[in-house]
Amino acid sequence: MEEQCSRERVLHHNNGSLTQALIEGEVALPVGKPEMERVLMVRGHAQTAQVELLEGRVMTDGTVTLCVCYVCAEGKVHAFESVSTFKHTAELPGAQPGMRGMAQAYVCEVNYEMIDSRRLNVSAVVDVQCEMEEEKDLCALEKEHVPEGVVTKTKNLPLRRRCARGTAAVEVVGDIELPTGAPLATQVLCCQGHAEILQAFCQEDAIGVEGALKLNIVVGTEDEQTPILQCFPQLPFSQMIAAPGARMDQQAMVRAQWKDLFARVNEEGDSLHIEAVCTLEADTSAERTMTVVTDAYALGHDVVLEEEQVSVCVASAKAKGQVPVREQVSVPLEEQPSKVLSCFANACAARATAEQDKICIDTVVQCDVLFLDRNEELQSIRCEIPVHLEEEAPGMTACMQVFAHVVCEQIQAVTNGDGLDIRVMLAWEAEGEQEQEITLVCGIELEEESEKRPAGIIIYFVGMGEDLWDVAKRYRVRMEDIRYKGKEENKPVEKGDKLILICR
Numbered sequence: 001m002e003e004q005c006s007r008e009r010v011l012h013h014n015n016g017s018l019t020q021a022l023i024e025g026e027v028a029l030p031v032g033k034p035e036m037e038r039v040l041m042v043r044g045h046a047q048t049a050q051v052e053l054l055e056g057r058v059m060t061d062g063t064v065t066l067c068v069c070y071v072c073a074e075g076k077v078h079a080f081e082s083v084s085t086f087k088h089t090a091e092l093p094g095a096q097p098g099m100r101g102m103a104q105a106y107v108c109e110v111n112y113e114m115i116d117s118r119r120l121n122v123s124a125v126v127d128v129q130c131e132m133e134e135e136k137d138l139c140a141l142e143k144e145h146v147p148e149g150v151v152t153k154t155k156n157l158p159l160r161r162r163c164a165r166g167t168a169a170v171e172v173v174g175d176i177e178l179p180t181g182a183p184l185a186t187q188v189l190c191c192q193g194h195a196e197i198l199q200a201f202c203q204e205d206a207i208g209v210e211g212a213l214k215l216n217i218v219v220g221t222e223d224e225q226t227p228i229l230q231c232f233p234q235l236p237f238s239q240m241i242a243a244p245g246a247r248m249d250q251q252a253m254v255r256a257q258w259k260d261l262f263a264r265v266n267e268e269g270d271s272l273h274i275e276a277v278c279t280l281e282a283d284t285s286a287e288r289t290m291t292v293v294t295d296a297y298a299l300g301h302d303v304v305l306e307e308e309q310v311s312v313c314v315a316s317a318k319a320k321g322q323v324p325v326r327e328q329v330s331v332p333l334e335e336q337p338s339k340v341l342s343c344f345a346n347a348c349a350a351r352a353t354a355e356q357d358k359i360c361i362d363t364v365v366q367c368d369v370l371f372l373d374r375n376e377e378l379q380s381i382r383c384e385i386p387v388h389l390e391e392e393a394p395g396m397t398a399c400m401q402v403f404a405h406v407v408c409e410q411i412q413a414v415t416n417g418d419g420l421d422i423r424v425m426l427a428w429e430a431e432g433e434q435e436q437e438i439t440l441v442c443g444i445e446l447e448e449e450s451e452k453r454p455a456g457i458i459i460y461f462v463g464m465g466e467d468l469w470d471v472a473k474r475y476r477v478r479m480e481d482i483r484y485k486g487k488e489e490n491k492p493v494e495k496g497d498k499l500i501l502i503c504r
Contacts, residue, residue, distance in 0.1 A: 003142075003444040004131050005139045005140055005141050005142075005145075005443060006116065006140060006141070006142050006145070006290070006358060007137055007138070007139050008109070008138045008140075008159055008161065008290065009135050009136070009137060009161050009426060010135065010136055010137075010138040010159050010160070010161060010312065010420065011133060011135055011162050011285065011312075011495075012133070012134045012135070012136055012311075012435075013092055013131065013132075013133055013313075013433060014092070014093075014095075014131065014132050014133075014134075014312070015093075015129070015131050015334060015402075016058070016090070016092045016129070016130040016131055016132065016246075017074055017130075017327060017440050018127055018128070018349055018351065019031065019088070019090040019092075019127075019130070020108075020125055020126065020128065021088040021105075021125075021126045021128055021164060022123065022125055022126075023064050023084050023123070023124045023126060024084050024121075024122070024123040024124075025084060025122060026115070026119055026120070026121055026122070027068065027082045027112075027119065027120045027121075028065065028118060028119050028121070028303070029080065029117075029118040029120050029288050030080050033078060033080055034072035034073070034074070034078060034337070035072060035073065035117035035118055036071075036072065036114065036117050036118065036120075036358075037070070037071050037072055037073045037075075037117070038071045039070045039112060039114060039120070040069040040070055040071060040077070040265060040370060040378070040380040040435075041068075041083055041106050041344070041368040041380050041382065042066055042067070042068050042069075042110050042112050042122065042421075042466060043066070043067045043069075043190060043192060043344055043368060044064055044065070044066050044067075044107030044124050045064070045065045045067075045111070045192055045255050045462070046063070046064045046065075046105035046106060046107045046126045046215065047062055047063055047065075047105060047258075047259060048060055048061070048062040048103045048104065048105050048128075048257075049061045049063065051101035051102060051103045051130070052101065053092070053095040053096065053097060053098070053099045053100075053101040053132060054095065054097060055095065055096055055097065056092065056093060056094070056095055057089055057090065057091055057092055057095060058090055058091075058092040058095055058101055058103070058130045058132070059087065059088070059089050060088045060089075060090075060103045060105070060128055060130065060415055061086070062086055062088070062103075062105050062126075062128075063083055063084065063085050063086070063391070064083070064086060064107060064124050064126060065081055065082070065083050065263045066081065066082045066083075066084070066110065066122060066124065066165060067080075067081050067189075067190045067191075067192065068080055068081070068082065068112075068120065068246045069189055069190060069218075069315075069370075069380075071378060075269060075378075075496050076191075076219075076220070076227075077220050077227055077228060077378065078187075078190060078360050079187075079188075079189040079220075081229060082122075083126075085383055086126065088126075088128050090128065090130055092130055092132060092319050094132070094134070095132050096134075096493070099132050099133065099134050100132065100133040100134075101130065101131070101132050102130070102131045102132070102133075102255070102281075103128060103129065103130045103131070104128075104129045104405070105126050105127065105128050105129075106127045106129075106346070106347075106348055106349045107124055107125070107126055107127075107346070108125050108126065108127045108128065108348035108349065108366075109124070109125040109366075110122065110124050110125075110362065111123045111124075113268065114137045114254075114310060116236045118488055120179070121502075123160050123392070123448065127348055127349035127350055129403070131403070132197075132203060132447060133162070135161065135162060135236070137370070137478070138159070138310065138312065138440075139440070139442050140157075140290065140292040140293070140308075140441070140442065141293045141441045141442055141444065142290060142291060142292060142293070142442070143292075143293060144289045144291075146293060146296065146444065147444055147446060149273075149298055149299060149300065149446070150296050150297070150298050150303065150444055150446070151296065151297055151298070151299065151472070151478060151479075152293045152295070152296045152441075153293070153294050153295040153296065153469055153471075154291050154292060154293055154294065155291070155292055155294050155314070156289050156290070156291055157289065157290045157291075157292055157312055157313070157314060158287060158289055158313060158314075158315065158316055158442075159287065159288055159289070159290050159313075159381070160285050160286070160287045160313070160370070161283070161285065161286055162233065162283060162284075162285055163245050163246065163247070163250050163283075163285060163286050164205075164207070164243040164244060164245035164246035164247075164250070164283065164284045165243060165282070165283040165284075165286045166206075166207055166241040166242050166243035166246075166282050166283075167241070167280065167281050167282070168209075168239050168241045168242075168277050168279075168280045168282075169277050169278070169279050169280070170237050170238075170239040170277070170280060171275070171276075171277055172235050172237045172258075172272075172274075172275070172276045172277070173211050173225070173274070173275050173276075174233075174235040174274050174373075175266075175271055175272065175273050175274070176217075176231065176233040176235075176271060176272045177270065177271045178229065178231060178270050178272070179229075180220075182221075182226070182229055183221035183222065183223035183226050183229060184220055184221060184222070184268070184269030184270060185219035185220065185229060185269045185270070185272070186192060186219070186220050186221060186222055186265065186269060187220045187265060188217065188218075188219050188220075188263045188264060188265060188272065188363040189218045189219060189220050189228065189417075189446045190216075190217070190218045190344070191215060191216075191217045191218075191261055191262075191263040191274075192215070192216050192261075192344070192346075193211075193213060193214050193215035193216055193261075194214055194258070194407055195211055195212075195213050195256040195257060195258050195278045196211055196212050196214055196256075196407075197209060197210075197211045197215075197254045197256055197499040198210050198211050198212060199211075199251040200249060200253065200254045200282065201252060202246045202248050202249075202250045202251070202252050202284050203240075203246065203248060204243050204246065204247065204248065205242065205243060205245065205246055206241060206242055206243055206246055207241045207243045207246055207252050207254070207282040207284060208238070208239075208240055208241075208252075209238065209239045209240075209241060209254050209255075209256075209280055210236070210237075210238045210268070211236070211237055211256060211278070211370070212234045212235065212236050212237070213234065213235040213236075213237065213240070213258060213276055213278060214232070214234050215232065215233050215234070215235070215263075215274070215397075216232055216344060216411065216442075217229070217230070217231050217232075217233065217263055217272065218230050218342045218344075218370075219231075219265060219272070221311040224374075224376070226339075226341070227314075227341070228341040228342050228370055228376060228378075229341075229342075230341065230342040230343070231272075232260065232411075233272070233274070235274060235276075236499045237278060239286055239378065240282060241280060241282045241459070243282060243283070243284060245284075246254065246284045247284075247286075249286070250284040250286050250291050250433070251284060251285050251286070251287070252282060252283075252284050252398075253282070253283055253284075253285070254280055254281070254282040255280070255281045255282075256278050256279070256280050256281075257278070257279055258276050258277065258278050258279075259276075259278075259279060260275075260276060260277045261274075261276040261278050262275045262276065262277075263272070263275075264405045268320065274350070275280070275343070280402075282410075292440055292441075293440070293441040293444075294438060294439060294440060294441060295439070295441065295469070295473070296441055296444055297472075297473045297476060298335055298446055298476070300476075301347050301446045301447055302446075302447040302448070303444055303445065303446055303447065304444070304445040304447060305441050305443070306441065306442045306443035306444075306445075307439050307440065307441055307442065308439070308440050308442050309437060309438075309440075310418070310438065310440055311435050311436070311437050312434045312438060312440075313433050313434065313435050314434050314435070314438070315395070315397060315399075315400065315433070315434040316395075316400075316431070316432065316433045316434070317354075317393065317394070317395030317396045317397075317400070317431075317432045317471050318395075318429075318430070318431050318432075319359055319391070319392075319393035319394070319395075319429075319430050320427070320428060320429040321391050321397065321427075321428060322409065322425055322426065322427050322428075323389055323391065323425075323428065324423065324425055324426075325365060325385060325387055325423070325424045325425075325426055325474075326421065326423050326424075327367075327385045327421075327422045328419060328420075328421060328422075329367075329369075329381065329383045329419050329420040329421075329422055330417065330418070330419045331379075331381060331418065331419050331420060333418070334373075335373045335377075335379045335381075335487040336373055336374050336418055337371040337373060337379070337415045337419075337420060338369045338371075338372050338373060338374045338376075338415065339371060339372045339415070340369060340370075340413045340414060340415060340420070341370045341371055341372065341378075342370045342461055343367060343368070343369045343370075343371070343412065343413035343422065344367065344368045344369075344409055344411070345365055345367045345368075345374045345408040345422075345424050346366055347363050347364070347365050347366075347387075347406040347407060347408055347426065348363055348364045348365075348366065349363070350362065350404040350405065350406045350428070351363070351404075352402040352403065352404035352430055353402060354393065354397060354398060354400045354402045354430075354432050355396065355397075355398050355443070356394040356397055357392060357393060357394050357395070357396055358390060358391065358392060358393055358396060359389075359390070359391050359392075359393035359396055359402065359404070359432075360388070360390050361385070361387075361388070361389040361404050361406065361428055361430065362386075362388050362389075363387050363406050364384050364385065364386055364387065365380070365383075365384070365385040365387055365408060365424055365426070366383075366385075367382065367383050367385065367411075367422050367424070368380065368381075368382050369381050369382075369383075369413045369415070369420055369422070370458075371415075373421070381420070384421070385422070385424075387406075387426065389426075389428065390436055391428070393430060393432075395432075396430075396432050397434060399434045399436075399477070400432035401432065401434070401435070402430055402431070402432040403430065403431055403432075404425070404428060404429065404430040404431075405428065405429050405430075406426055406428045407426070407427045407428075408424050408425070408426060409424075409425040409426070409427045410423075410424065410425035411423075411424055411425075412424075451484070455503055455504055457500060457501065457502060457503070458475060458500075458501040458503060459498065459499070459500060459501075460475075460498075460499045460500075460501055461492065461496060461497070462493045462495055462496060462497045462499060464495050464496065465495075466494065466495075467495075468482060468492075468493055468499075471499060475501055475503070477501050477502065477503060477504075481501070481503075481504065482501055482502075483498055483500040483501040483502070484497055484498065484500065485497070485498070
């Protein structure tokens with residue numbers, strides 16, 4: 001059979017499943033730090049360093065950075081960081097060595113217990129979301145290559161292929177002035193945040209990236225009324241990433257995460273110097289819709305079909321948005337708040353499902369609030385806010401596998417009577433894909449002309465599970481030569497419907 005099919009390299013994406021890693025150990029106070037009297041909060045940040053795919057599994061290396069804020073015997077606030085490494089292995093069906101693997105990690109829970117004034121027992125639960133990409137050869141017969149006289153059943157496939165890839169590490173450096181009139185800062189207690197990609201675009205053999213490092217920084221002061229000061233600076237960055245094969249008409253996607261984040265107070269105490277490194281992993285893709293043949297027959301000939309069973313993406317959709325979240329938090333009577341000093345919040349890994357033109361996202365927002373009680377004593381409280389979102393997402397369907405990412409953009413805590421009112425702006429992004437096993441026709445061979453059926457009319461009643469195509473193929477008539485009630489409205493046929501077939 002003469003080759004008639006088109007061959008394409010097609011990108012297959014598997015989001016895998018959400019798994020958890022447990023990191024446990026002892027954290028010791030660095031030499032020179034005053035001893036701990038009371039721990040205020042322990043904040044965690046996780047990042048992945050390396051991903052390796054094995055047969056049916058994925059291995060991930062990463063680090064967890066814990067920031068411990070505490071009060072010493074003199075009543076002053078101090079902080080230190082502890083970094084731990086972890087290795088995590090999870091099942092990932094279909095994974096093979098050599099495929100591209102990606103992973104994201106989120107600290108979803110931190111528990112601690114003081115052993116003594118210089119040591120803590122700490123356990124951190126990390127959500128790990130693994131993904132993989134694989135490029136496969138797709139062989140299919142396109143509609144325009146079908147031999148004359150053949151009637152075809154076709155399907156539009158959205159095909160995507162990876163075109164170019166590049167990585168870079170960009171240094172982000174800046175000086176941030178503290179609010180005018182604020183107490184002078186003496187030390188940085190906690191510095192966390194996330195890297196956001198604002199724009200990504202393709203050029204010839206390069207990918208341009210513009211983004212911002214959005215930070216949440218808490219500093220200590222000598223002021224008794226405001227011993228802690230919080231600010232939310234943003235540092236912009238831009239980078240051109242070498243990516244051979246990139247073209248202006250392609251789509252760019254960039255993953256960013258920060259590492260080596262460092263902040264210090266200047267000598268005057270009225271500004272901060274910040275240094276960080278953002279690692280960027282960028283790639284480009286091209287998309288086109290291919291009209292492929294899934295079945296065929298000829299009016300006056302028998303045909304031999306060369307077929308192939310494949311799993312392909314038949315639909316995809318993307319959506320993003322912002323949603324405000326508000327929660328009332330009760331505080332013990334003896335710790336009633338008088339002034340909020342700082343608030344941290346992070347969203348755990350999201351679990352997402354899709355419905356028709358709608359996305360459903362479930363996550364948990366963890367908040368740590370430091371405040372002064374009515375006796376001017378420094379207190380802290382941690383709360384977890386379950387969040388269920390149902391947002392519009394045109395193009396999403398219930399058959400799609402969905403991956404979602406949620407970030408806390410704006411964070412605020414205010415006193416509210418005997419408790420706290422916590423307000424968080426959640427930014428979410430979601431991408432859905434539907435893969436389906438379908439039969440594609442790769443080639444058609446016309447055999448000798450078959451015996452011609454006499455012209456006339458056939459009355460046929462639709463059987464269980466049949467559609468118009470099944471009937472047309474069986475009797476070798478054109479679809480437009482089938483008459484039935486509801487044809488004008490383009491209604492599907494059901495079991496028992498009467499069809500009139502016109503044989504020409």
